[in-house]
Amino acid sequence: MKHTLILLLAAALTATMMAFKTDEPKPKTAKIQWVTLEEAYKLTKKKPRKVFVDLYTDWCGWCKVMDKNTFTNVEVIGYVNQKYYAVKHNPEKDGDVQLGNTTFKTMLNGKVTGYPTTVFMDEQMAVIQPLAGYLEPRMFHQVATYFGENNYKKEPFDKYKDSTYPKLFAQKTK
Secondary structure (H helix, E strand, O other): OHHHHHHHHHHHHHHHHHHHOOOOOOOOOOOOOEEOHHHHHHHHHHOOOEEEEEEOOOOOHHHHHHHHHHOOOHHHHHHHHHHEEEEEEOHHHHOOOEEOOEEHHHHHOOOOOOOOEEEEEOOOOOEEEEEEOOOOHHHHHHHHHHHHOOHHHOOOHHHHHHHHHHHHOOOOOO
């Protein structure tokens, strides 16, 4: 009796495991489509789109947290890939980059005070706003949509965050 019960449980467990096994490859997890600053510059010339630059360093702990938490958030990924050219740029390794008649460093003009810093740029790659520090997924989504939907031209961020954002993006990110 005991032996039969064990065989039945083993058969049930095997059947359950087989039900979840598939020969199809697992779907790829969505990721932000990162490009270099140079690529973003060229892309904006062909198909204008806003740009955001994640300024990071290898030694920056909060940069790693932002990579792990914010840039893996499904809502952040979807919005960024739809509305922005996303750039990861390590100033310590990648150096300065020539963008047309100016350099990226000149465009920032001392506005970077630490890492991570997220730089939002318009379709002509003019700096809209750099934001220093870690941005959790919801805050990043709020800021990205604020600039992405051009609300920064219409209302202060606090009003957008409290009034407009909840209407447009009903509690999408955690």
